[in-house]
Amino acid sequence: MSTDTERGAGVSPGVCTAPRGEIVRALEDIVGPDFVAADPSTLYIYSRDLTENEPGTPLAVVMPEDTGQVQGIMRCADRFRVPLVPFAYGLNMGGLTIPQVEAVVVDLKRMRRIVEVNEEDLYMVVEPGVTFGMIRAHLDRHHPGYRYTYPLAPPQTSALSNALMDGLNNMSMKHGAMSEWVSGLEVVLPTGEIVRLGSAAVVDSWHARAPLPDLCGLFLGWQGTTGIVTKAALHIWPCPPLRKRMFIPVYDTRSAYRIMRDLCRKEILDDLAGVSWPTGKMLFGARAALELCQGEPTVFVYGDLYAENQRHMAVKEDLLEEVLLLCRKEGMEVEDPLDVDTLLEINPDYGKLADFPTTLDFLLDYGPGGMTWIGSYGPGRNWAEGAERCFSLLGERGFPPILVSRPMKGGHFWVLRFILHFDKRDASDVARAREALSAMADVLLELGYVPYKAPLWAARKIRARDRHGFFPLLERIKQCLDPHGIMNPGRWGLR
Amino acid sequence: MVRAPRHYRVAMTESTQTVEVSDPGRSSILSLMIGQILARNLLDPSKQALIRGKTFTTVIRAGRMTTSLVVDRGAIRVLEGRQGNADLELSGSIRTLLGLAVGESLLKALLRKELSFRVFALKGLLCGIYLTGLLRHTPLPAFLKWCRG
Numbered sequence: 001m002s003t004d005t006e007r008g009a010g011v012s013p014g015v016c017t018a019p020r021g022e023i024v025r026a027l028e029d030i031v032g033p034d035f036v037a038a039d040p041s042t043l044y045i046y047s048r049d050l051t052e053n054e055p056g057t058p059l060a061v062v063m064p065e066d067t068g069q070v071q072g073i074m075r076c077a078d079r080f081r082v083p084l085v086p087f088a089y090g091l092n093m094g095g096l097t098i099p100q101v102e103a104v105v106v107d108l109k110r111m112r113r114i115v116e117v118n119e120e121d122l123y124m125v126v127e128p129g130v131t132f133g134m135i136r137a138h139l140d141r142h143h144p145g146y147r148y149t150y151p152l153a154p155p156q157t158s159a160l161s162n163a164l165m166d167g168l169n170n171m172s173m174k175h176g177a178m179s180e181w182v183s184g185l186e187v188v189l190p191t192g193e194i195v196r197l198g199s200a201a202v203v204d205s206w207h208a209r210a211p212l213p214d215l216c217g218l219f220l221g222w223q224g225t226t227g228i229v230t231k232a233a234l235h236i237w238p239c240p241p242l243r244k245r246m247f248i249p250v251y252d253t254r255s256a257y258r259i260m261r262d263l264c265r266k267e268i269l270d271d272l273a274g275v276s277w278p279t280g281k282m283l284f285g286a287r288a289a290l291e292l293c294q295g296e297p298t299v300f301v302y303g304d305l306y307a308e309n310q311r312h313m314a315v316k317e318d319l320l321e322e323v324l325l326l327c328r329k330e331g332m333e334v335e336d337p338l339d340v341d342t343l344l345e346i347n348p349d350y351g352k353l354a355d356f357p358t359t360l361d362f363l364l365d366y367g368p369g370g371m372t373w374i375g376s377y378g379p380g381r382n383w384a385e386g387a388e389r390c391f392s393l394l395g396e397r398g399f400p401p402i403l404v405s406r407p408m409k410g411g412h413f414w415v416l417r418f419i420l421h422f423d424k425r426d427a428s429d430v431a432r433a434r435e436a437l438s439a440m441a442d443v444l445l446e447l448g449y450v451p452y453k454a455p456l457w458a459a460r461k462i463r464a465r466d467r468h469g470f471f472p473l474l475e476r477i478k479q480c481l482d483p484h485g486i487m488n489p490g491r492w493g494l495r
Numbered sequence: 496m497v498r499a500p501r502h503y504r505v506a507m508t509e510s511t512q513t514v515e516v517s518d519p520g521r522s523s524i525l526s527l528m529i530g531q532i533l534a535r536n537l538l539d540p541s542k543q544a545l546i547r548g549k550t551f552t553t554v555i556r557a558g559r560m561t562t563s564l565v566v567d568r569g570a571i572r573v574l575e576g577r578q579g580n581a582d583l584e585l586s587g588s589i590r591t592l593l594g595l596a597v598g599e600s601l602l603k604a605l606l607r608k609e610l611s612f613r614v615f616a617l618k619g620l621l622c623g624i625y626l627t628g629l630l631r632h633t634p635l636p637a638f639l640k641w642c643r644g
Contacts, residue, residue, distance in 0.1 A: 249524070249558070249589065251558070251559060280524060281520075281524060281527070284524040284527040284528060284531075285516075285519060285527045285530070285531060286519045286520050286522065286527060287519065287520065289518075289520035289521065290520045290521075291520060291521045293521065293522065293523035293526075293560065293575055293576075294523075294559075294560075294576065295523070295558065295559030295560045295561065296523045296524065296525075296559070296560055297524070297558070333558070333559070335557075335558050335588060335589050335590065336588050336589070336590035336591075337590070338589060338590055338593060342593055342594070342597050343593070345596075345597045345632070346528070346531050346532055346535055346593070346596060346597070347531045347535070
């Protein structure tokens with residue numbers, strides 16, 4: 001495993017021979033000297049993240065302000081044959097912005113304009129530096145009847161990156177992974193051209209990817225290996241006036257799956273997800289040295305009911321109770337739904353689960369500093385087995401079974417995401433985390449669960465299972481779009 | 496792993512008025528929730544007075560979980576599982592207990608059989624009155640104000 005994660009393993013180094021100073025001066029000419037850095041302390045910050053992935057120091061960091069500057073940077077990189085790594089906030093949890101070879105990191109957080117919000121056609125156009133927090137604040141203030149979808153993640157994460165990387169948010173249960181929310185892109189190609197994809201390519205509107213040939217797929221899920229996306233059109237939705245968040249303790253994993261599946265198929269909830277007992281307990285105030293007590297629920301299912309009026313809400317609540325009643329009749333043990341607003345009356349800390357985006361400080365604030373995950377999408381039929389086998393693997397290695405999960409797109413596929421904390425200062429603990437991740441990835445792939453936001457080591461495992469020409473095609477497309485191999489070389493194992 | 500302290504205090508109003516959840520990492524969500532409810536409610540001096548000088552043990556059951564409240568002259572310890580000789584046992588779903596805590600009717604819950612009491616000692620009945628008074632966020636009824644020590 002450790003050899004798999006070695007930086008740049010299997011990556012042909014770039015052919016850049018220009019001195020660093022010359023490259024930095026060329027970049028300064030494009031964005032100004034204040035927005036190029038090559039000092040060790042700045043490079044250190046960009047060389048690593050929270051995860052167990054090996055650090056990799058970049059050659060320099062550049063912060064463009066607009067698409068024109070990104071185009072200039074791309075042309076400069078092409079001229080010097082220096083690789084580029086696109087970066088927004090670096091919170092992807094897969095080491096995906098750590099350079100695999102000596103590269104210039106293109107930090108896009110100065111590009112933070114919400115270019116357009118179109119209430120009539122239900123989309124907004126955003127730049128890569130726009131965070132979920134900015135979107136939430138902007139919509140709440142200027143478009144209060146509309147909503148975007150938010151992750152179980154801190155507000156300072158990039159909404160565009162999340163969409164490009166197939167993340168999942170609170171309305172993914174209804175509408176799928178975030179790449180499906182994209183209705184158009186503006187991209188700077190590795191050869192320096194600026195292109196628009198989707199309806200905005202030919203008309204003055206970003207409403208849909210159909211009916212033109214869908215080229216957005218050339219940039220969705222590619223981990224920044226085919227170009228730099230400078231604008232994305234993302235779906236927004238009307239926001240019904242009433243909302244109730246429910247929290248349902250369930251006593252075993254298989255019942256939790258059935259309850260989520262049945263609730264999902266009733267189409268009464270806008271969000272539906274489950275967290276395993278350690279997260280549930282932390283939410284209830286426990287912090288460390290967690291143990292499952294006798295008779296304690298093992299999964300906490302939570303969901304959002306939205307309604308136009310009280311009558312509408314009452315019907316949805318009745319349907320929810322009906323599903324639970326039927327499950328109980330089949331012998332499943334499940335508690336009555338708890339209204340999160342009621343929990344909030346007891347302790348304001350429950351607000352962490354009341355609304356998204358949210359910072360789950362009890363998950364993030366881990367003293368020794370290491371946090372990682374393996375997240376995967378797969379078939380519901382193997383969900384419970386995947387959860388149980390990975391819980392065992394985690395337990396055997398001394399990790400608490402922290403799971404975040406959700407049915408996606410009406411239950412067409414499911415998420416299994418396991419979170420691990422480890423001590424970054426302790427090499428043996430880092431190795432323990434890597435070994436656990438690797439073992440879980442094997443189990444998940446065996447059960448049809450494919451890791452998303454796949455780090456390099458996971459990409460190699462995925463690639464090893466390709467029997468149908470998928471990765472060779474990926475190579476050919478990459479070669480066509482990026483003939484000099486300057487875009488994020490190494491990701492997905494691509495040159 | 497970072498170790499949590501074996502005990503922590505979820506609230507402290509006066510030096511003798513505390514709610515202590517024993518070993519929170521190893522306590523069930525029922526114990527944690529009851530601890531939070533009591534900590535919030537004991538900010539009310541009239542509720543503090545209700546248990547001043549009293550000693551009793553109550554067992555609370557919800558779903559498959561059991562927790563014990565040991566009231567000892569103004570201080571409350573929340574212990575996982577059934578501990579000691581209980582004077583009273585209270586059973587109901589988590590939702591019913593939560594509803595009670597935010598002011599829903601005790602009588603309705605009893606009539607609907609969503610909540611039940613078992614009294615093991617003579618003082619158990621009185622303990623039940625104290626306990627429901629402690630769990631509810633609403634001000635104490637007049638007769639409980641009279642009962643307090």
